[in-house]
Amino acid sequence: xxxxxxxxxxxxxxxxxxxxxxxxxxxxxxxxxxxxxxxxxxxxxxxxxxxxxxxxxxxxxxxxxxxxxxxxxxxxxxxxxxxxxxxxxxxxxxxxxxxxxxxxxxxxxxxxxxxxxxxxxxxxxxxxxxxxxxxxxxxxxxxxxxxxxxxxxxxxxxxxxxxxxxxxxxxxxxxxxxxxxxxxxxxxxxxxxxxxxxxxxxxxxxxxxxxxxxxxxxxxxxxxxxxxxxxxxxxxxxxxxxxxxxxxxxxxxxxxxxxxxxxxxxxxxxxxxxxxxxxxxxxxxxxxxxxxxxxxxxxxxxxxxxxxxxxxxxxxxxxxxxxxxxxxxxxx
Amino acid sequence: xxxxxxxxxxxxxxxxxxxxxxxxxxxxxxxxxxxxxxxxxxxxxxxxxxxxxxxxxxxxxxxxxxxxxxxxxxxxxxxxxxxxxxxxxxxxxxxxxxxxxxxxxxxxxxxxxxxxxxxxxxxxxxxxxxxxxxxxxxxxxxxxxxxxxxxxxxxxxxxxxxxxxxxxxxxxxxxxxxxxxxxxxxxxxxxxxxxxxxxxxxxxxxxxxxxxxxxxxxxxxxxxxxxxxxxxxxxxxxxxxxxxxxxxxxxxxxxxxxxxxxxxxxxxxxxxxxxxxxxxxxxxxxxxxxxxxxxxxxxxxxxxxxxxxxxxxxxxxxxxxxxxxxxxxxxxxxxxxxxxxxxxxxxxxxxxxxxxxxxxxxxxxxxxxxxxxxxxxxxxxxxxxxxxxxxxxxxxxxxxxxxxxxxxxxxxxxxxxxxxxxxxxxxxxxxxxxxxxxxxxxxxxxxxxxxxxxxxxxxxxxxxxxxxxxxxxxxxxxxxxxxxxxxxxxxxxxxxxxxxxxxxxxxxxxxxxxxxxxxxxxxxxxxxxxxxxxxxxxxxxxxxxxxxxxxxxxxxxxxxxxxxxxxxxxxxxxxxxxxxxxxxxxxx
Numbered sequence: 001x002x003x004x005x006x007x008x009x010x011x012x013x014x015x016x017x018x019x020x021x022x023x024x025x026x027x028x029x030x031x032x033x034x035x036x037x038x039x040x041x042x043x044x045x046x047x048x049x050x051x052x053x054x055x056x057x058x059x060x061x062x063x064x065x066x067x068x069x070x071x072x073x074x075x076x077x078x079x080x081x082x083x084x085x086x087x088x089x090x091x092x093x094x095x096x097x098x099x100x101x102x103x104x105x106x107x108x109x110x111x112x113x114x115x116x117x118x119x120x121x122x123x124x125x126x127x128x129x130x131x132x133x134x135x136x137x138x139x140x141x142x143x144x145x146x147x148x149x150x151x152x153x154x155x156x157x158x159x160x161x162x163x164x165x166x167x168x169x170x171x172x173x174x175x176x177x178x179x180x181x182x183x184x185x186x187x188x189x190x191x192x193x194x195x196x197x198x199x200x201x202x203x204x205x206x207x208x209x210x211x212x213x214x215x216x217x218x219x220x221x222x223x224x225x226x227x228x229x230x231x232x233x234x235x236x237x238x239x240x241x242x243x244x245x246x247x248x249x250x251x252x253x254x255x256x257x258x259x260x261x262x263x264x265x266x267x268x269x270x271x272x273x274x275x276x277x278x279x280x281x282x283x284x285x286x287x288x289x290x291x292x293x294x295x296x297x298x299x300x301x302x303x304x305x306x307x308x309x310x311x312x313x314x315x316x317x318x319x320x321x322x323x324x325x326x327x328x329x330x331x332x
Numbered sequence: 333x334x335x336x337x338x339x340x341x342x343x344x345x346x347x348x349x350x351x352x353x354x355x356x357x358x359x360x361x362x363x364x365x366x367x368x369x370x371x372x373x374x375x376x377x378x379x380x381x382x383x384x385x386x387x388x389x390x391x392x393x394x395x396x397x398x399x400x401x402x403x404x405x406x407x408x409x410x411x412x413x414x415x416x417x418x419x420x421x422x423x424x425x426x427x428x429x430x431x432x433x434x435x436x437x438x439x440x441x442x443x444x445x446x447x448x449x450x451x452x453x454x455x456x457x458x459x460x461x462x463x464x465x466x467x468x469x470x471x472x473x474x475x476x477x478x479x480x481x482x483x484x485x486x487x488x489x490x491x492x493x494x495x496x497x498x499x500x501x502x503x504x505x506x507x508x509x510x511x512x513x514x515x516x517x518x519x520x521x522x523x524x525x526x527x528x529x530x531x532x533x534x535x536x537x538x539x540x541x542x543x544x545x546x547x548x549x550x551x552x553x554x555x556x557x558x559x560x561x562x563x564x565x566x567x568x569x570x571x572x573x574x575x576x577x578x579x580x581x582x583x584x585x586x587x588x589x590x591x592x593x594x595x596x597x598x599x600x601x602x603x604x605x606x607x608x609x610x611x612x613x614x615x616x617x618x619x620x621x622x623x624x625x626x627x628x629x630x631x632x633x634x635x636x637x638x639x640x641x642x643x644x645x646x647x648x649x650x651x652x653x654x655x656x657x658x659x660x661x662x663x664x665x666x667x668x669x670x671x672x673x674x675x676x677x678x679x680x681x682x683x684x685x686x687x688x689x690x691x692x693x694x695x696x697x698x699x700x701x702x703x704x705x706x707x708x709x710x711x712x713x714x715x716x717x718x719x720x721x722x723x724x725x726x727x728x729x730x731x732x733x734x735x736x737x738x739x740x741x742x743x744x745x746x747x748x749x750x751x752x753x754x755x756x757x758x759x760x761x762x763x764x765x766x767x768x769x770x771x772x773x774x775x776x777x778x779x780x781x782x783x784x785x786x787x788x789x790x791x792x793x794x795x796x797x798x799x800x801x802x803x804x805x806x807x808x809x810x811x812x813x814x815x816x817x818x819x820x821x822x823x824x825x826x827x828x829x830x831x832x833x834x835x836x837x838x839x840x841x842x843x844x845x846x847x848x849x850x851x852x853x854x855x856x857x858x859x860x861x862x863x864x865x866x867x868x869x870x871x872x873x874x875x876x877x878x879x880x881x882x883x884x885x886x887x888x889x890x891x892x893x894x895x896x897x898x899x900x901x902x903x904x905x906x907x908x909x910x911x912x913x914x915x916x917x918x919x920x
Contacts, residue, residue, distance in 0.1 A: 125721050127699060134698040135715045140706075143698065166686060248428065259351055266356035267787065268347055308340055312347050319351060319377050322432045 029070065029110050037074050038081070045085045046110055053154060053196035055112040060153050063114030071103040072233060076224065080107055083222040084198050089177050091162070091201040091218065094226030096271040097261075100202040101160065103226070108156040113196060116150040117158045124165040126172035130185060142188045147199075151176055151183055154194030162201035167214045173199075177220035229276065231258055242283055244331045253279065256320045260300070263316060272304040273313045286330055293323025345371035352380025353388075361392040362412075374437040375412070381419045386498045391415070394505055397517035407513070409460040411505050413467055414492040418501055421494025438468035463487060486512055580617075583775040587619050589645045591779055595622035604814055612850065612858045613807045619779045620811070623793045648800075655745060655798035662746035663753065663795065669901060670750055677758035677905040684909065685762055688727070688916055696720045728825045729916075730765045730786065731755075734812055736833045737770035737781070738803035744878065748832055749797040751876070751904055755830070756784060756791045758905075768794050771808035772801035773839045780811055804850060805837035805890070806858030809873075813866050828872040828915065834879030835887035860890045874915045876908060 030043055055061045071077065083090050084107060092100040108115040118129070131145040150157035162170070176183050181193035201221055203213065229237075234254045238245060257279055264271040282299035286292055301313050317323075345363040348371060350356045360383070364375035382391055395411070398404050424430055441464065465477045466487045479487060489511065492504045509515045588594075594601055601618055609616045663670055695702070699720030708714040735752055752768055759766040768784040768791075779801070783793045809831075816827055837855035850858070866873045875895040877887045887895050896911040898904050 123721070127720070132698045132720075133701050133718060135709060135717070140701060140709075168686070252428065259354075262354070262356070263347070263351065266350075268343075268350070268356070308344075312344060315344065315348050315373060316351050318373060318429075319348065319433065320427065320429055322429050 029106065032070055033077060033110070036072065036077065038077050042078060042081045042085065046081060049085065049196070050112050053111075053113070055114065060114035060155060063116070063155065064112055065105045065109045065115050067102065067105045067109050069102050069106075071099050071106050072237070073099075073227070076103065076226065079224055081110070083224070084111065087195075087198075088222040089199040089201070089220060091203065091213075091221035091223045092226055093203050093223060095204055095228060096264075097274050097276045098226035098228055100204075100226055101158070104156075104158045104200045104202060107200060108158075111156065111196075111198075113198070114153060114155040115158060116146040116155050117160060118146045119160045120162050120165040122164060122166070125169045129169070130172055130183060133187075142185065147173065147176060148183060148185070148191070150199075151193040151197050152191055154196035157197070157199045159199055159201040161203060162217075163203040163213050167217065170217050174216060174220065177217075228261065231255075234258070234276075238280075238283070241280060242287070242331070245283070246330060246332060249325075249330050252320055253283065256317060259316050259320065260313065263312065269309050269312050270304060270306075273300050273309075275300060275303055278303055283330075286325075286327055289327050291323065292321050292325035292330070293317075296321065341365065341371055345376050348373055348376035349380035349383075352377040353383040354380075355383070358383055358388065360388060361395065362408075372437075374433045375416070377433065378412075378416050378419050381423050382415055385419060385422050386501060390498065390502065394502055394517070398509070398515070401515065401517075403513065406457050406460055407509060409457070410463065410486075410490060410508065413463055414490040414504060414508065415501070416467075417490065418492035418494055418496060418504075424494075434471055438472035441465075441468040442472065442474065459483075459486075463490060482512070580776075583777065584617070586641075586645070586775060587777045587779065590648050591619060591781055592621050595620050595782065604811070608807065608810045608814055612854070613778075613804070613810070615776065616773075616804065616807055617777045618807075618811060619777045620815070621779070621781045623782050623785055623788065651800075652796070652798050656796045659746050659749040659795040659797060663750055666750065666901070670754060673754045673901070673905040674757050674761075677754060677909060678761045680905070680909045681758055681762045681764075681912070684913055684916075685729070685764070693719045693721060728822070729828060730822060730825045731759050731767075731828045731830060732812060732816065733766060733768040734808065734829060734831045735768065735770045735783075735797060736803050736805070736831070737772045737797065737799050738801055738838070739799055740803070740834055740836055740838075741799040745797060745799045747878075747901060748799075749795055750901065751898070752783075752797065752832060753791055753794045754904065755908060756794055760789070760791060769812070770797060771803065771805075771811075772799075773804040773807075774801040776840075778804050778807045778811065780808065780815075802839040803837055804839040805833070805855065806862045809859060809862035809866065813862065813869065813871065816871055817869065826872070826919065827870075828874070828912075829866060830911075831873070831875045831891075833875050833877060833887070835875070835877055835883045835890055836879060856886050856889050863890055863892075872915050872919065874911055876911065 030046065033043060034040075055064045080090055080092075080103060090107075092103060094100055105115065127145070129145050129147040131142050131148045133140050134143045135141075144152070147157060149155070175181075176193055177199060182190055183193065184190040199221075231254050234257060235250060238250050238253060239247075242250070257274075257276070260269075260274055263269050264274045278299040282292075282295040285295035285299065290298075296317050297314075301310050301317070304310055304313065342363060345365060346360070349360050349363065350358055353360075358380075360379055362379050364372035364379065379388075382388060395408060398407055401407065420430060420434060445465070462477065462479065462483055463486060466479060466483070467490070468474075469476050486508075489504070489508050492501055496504060506516065509517065596604065601620070604620075605616075605618050608618065695705075695716045696718050697715045699718035702717055702719050705714075705717040708717050733752055733755060735748060741748060756766050756768055765786040766784070767782065767786045769780050769782045771778065771780050773779070783796055784791055809829075812829055816829070835856075837851065837859050839850040839855070863873050873891065873894065875887060875891045877884075877895050877897045878899070879887070884897070887897075894911070894915050896907040898907050
């Protein structure tokens with residue numbers, strides 16, 4: 001997994017009067033993908049899709065995401081784009097901090113489609129997804145759910161942590177996800193799923209509360225296994241996100257993150273503290289002048305609520321990053 | 333489910349070592365602690381880094397080579413000081429935080445020194461202390477202590493250079509002992525020989541002065557100048573022998589050699605025994621082991637004792653391995669039945685657990701319209717005419733499977749292993765944490781041997797089931813009760829203890845202080861009261877019974893209605909799901 005902050009692709013940092021002045025030039029995601037080496041045929045396919053289904057026509061243009069980060073990884077991009085261009089739905093599987101949601105948002109941005117983010121949970125049921133009866137003061141009417149809206153408007157439905165819900169609750173989506181591409185709402189109407197609509201599921205095996213996705217549902221997705229971030233990619237990400245960070249120090253933060261990752265993989269700690277966004281946030285705080293120990297406490301250590309686990313994480317940090325490390329020691 | 337061998341502090345020390353070593357399969361021979369139990373972060377990091385740079389195996393082998401020497405612990409101290417310098421120099425470039433950690437460690441040493449009483453000073457090994465003083469003074473930039481020419485040479489020799497390779501470090505360690513103690517572990521006839529008998533007694537007498545120092549190996553402080561806050565590098569496995577009678581010692585050694593080391597520390601075992609081995613079980617001992625790899629039957633090299641004793645242990649282990657093979661073959665031969673039982677039990681459990689956790693429907697303002705209440709909209713302006721699913725109950729079930737592994741199960745070992753495998757696999761596939769433990773009694777010990785830990789994803793360990801010994805059901809149940817209560821990590825989980833039994837408790841040791849045998853009504857009543865105690869603590873307890881009809885009354889007396897009788901493997905899945913439904917539904 002490789003995430004890059006796109007708003008900083010052409011970022012110039014100038015230090016003046018203790019303030020960071022940032023000039024941001026937004027780049028089109030297709031330009032970024034071209035630079036990443038993604039196949040020109042696929043990019044042409046995306047352009048054709050955009051022309052055929054312009055976001056402006058959907059009525060939900062404000063839902064088209066403008067992601068802060070871009071997923072880096074040519075292979076994963078090409079696989080995901082191919083699946084979506086072929087009209088398939090995508091299931092992104094992988095452990096925490098592999099960029100599943102970043103990629104899902106990036107894909108919607110790439111195809112310029114509005115997004116409905118649907119966070120799955122144990123009490124999710126069919127009516128929550130599709131819609132439910134309600135009383136509007138005059139009559140009983142149908143209140144559409146996010147899946148119905150997404151299917152109707154041709155959006156990208158991000159089914160976040162799809163395996164947190166019970167399989168029975170998800171059975172209602174079978175006809176939406178397979179070749180039938182329709183939703184039949186009992187007592188109301190049957191709608192066809194918009195040709196531009198796609199569903200992108202994300203899931204993480206092994207979280208407490210997760211279940212195995214049953215065959216019926218998983219067969220309706222193309223499944224993409226998301227790789228964990230490598231040290232090279234993480235180093236690249238930090239270098240691009242914090243160009244003024246000293247290389248020697250950057251290297252220590254990369255190793256620190258990988259050490260926490262290893263500890264979580266070996267089940268010595270939960271993966272709550274394995275938070276890439278948290279690490280980036282911590283570095284941002286350090287750039288604001290907070291010492292390394294406090295910043296890492298706020299953004300990584302305190303993510304876990306178990307006191308003993310916090311001690312273990314702090315031990316890893318202390319063995320690598322001095323608590324009192326200051327902004328001037330980290331950044332040039 | 334068995335409480336981890338390591339305390340929280342040990343686990344933390346291990347984590348420091350694993351983190352520095354970059355591997356989590358390491359079983360380090362040393363861990364560094366302050367005497368108040370706080371792990372020493374700097375030295376634990378050094379121990380982990382020693383594995384990274386040198387590999388701990390060979391270094392450990394060197395440390396192990398002189399354990400018979402009276403000054404072994406003093407040598408440990410010196411050599412770790414040497415290693416500290418070597419590792420520091422090697423790691424420095426890769427870990428810029430290391431100088432800060434090292435300096436902090438040095439400052440702590442001197443804080444403790446300031447507040448140390450004269451008595452404490454006399455209790456420690458002065459040669460070691462002088463070298464530590466010299467090392468930490470140079471690290472923290474303090475004035476160096478006045479050293480004799482020999483001490484200066486020692487300090488220089490203990491500055492193992494970072495340029496040395498593994499062989500160089502080992503040579504430096506050996507040369508230090510040769511030069512300053514005229515001692516060569518390679519030529520020492522005592523090497524690797526356990527210290528026993530007269531030699532042990534003699535050593536105890538002669539090493540008395542140093543014994544007082546054994547927690548003062550490396551001194552440091554809490555940062556508060558606390559003189560009691562000394563630090564010890566603890567050598568895992570070097571434990572003092574308990575003052576027990578010879579017979580008891582022999583029995584304990586036999587149990588250890590056959591079943592492996594206990595999962596609990598000696599202190600924890602004693603505590604458990606003092607709590608549990610009372611009343612009918614007075615005089616009994618406990619032995620609780622964690623899952624282990626099947627070991628080679630040839631134990632002659634690792635088991636000390638007479639040839640006949642070695643053969644006996646070796647023979648027992650060989651039989652255990654053979655039985656594991658039989659269990660595996662049985663599973664293979666009946667794979668269709670086993671697989672279909674797993675499928676059936678898994679799917680039925682899935683449906684049952686989902687409905688078990690599902691809440692009752694409740695009225696709401698949105699959801700499925702309830703026609704019989706629809707009039708309320710117009711008449712009463714009441715919008716609560718819809719039904720929605722109730723909130724799912726957050727019930728986390730954990731199952732502990734306890735298998736009777738006494739001699740009476742001899743003829744159905746393969747089947748019991750297969751049944752336990754089916755239950756564990758089905759629960760595991762439904763994400764229900766499950767542990768599997770066997771119990772038997774032997775030579776006065778009630779042995780609980782864990783075949784599968786809750787965290788294990790594989791159920792293969794269950795195939796190591798074998799039958800042999802007696803069964804003191806009451807004590808085994810009390811022991812499981814104790815372990816479940818000790819498992820404080822998941823206090824809110826719903827616990828189910830499922831026992832595969834023939835309901836025929838029977839032990840060679842007497843069942844009371846008056847010498848009644850532990851069998852028949854005494855044993856059954858004892859087991860029944862243990863089950864009652866479990867249920868009083870809201871631990872659901874049920875039994876899968878496959879014994880003779882003559883023991884049906886026993887199983888009823890012990891478990892009440894919460895049991896199911898299994899006559900054939902084919903009806904096994906149905907019987908178990910019926911039992912689970914019955915037991916869980918009663919919890920409401």
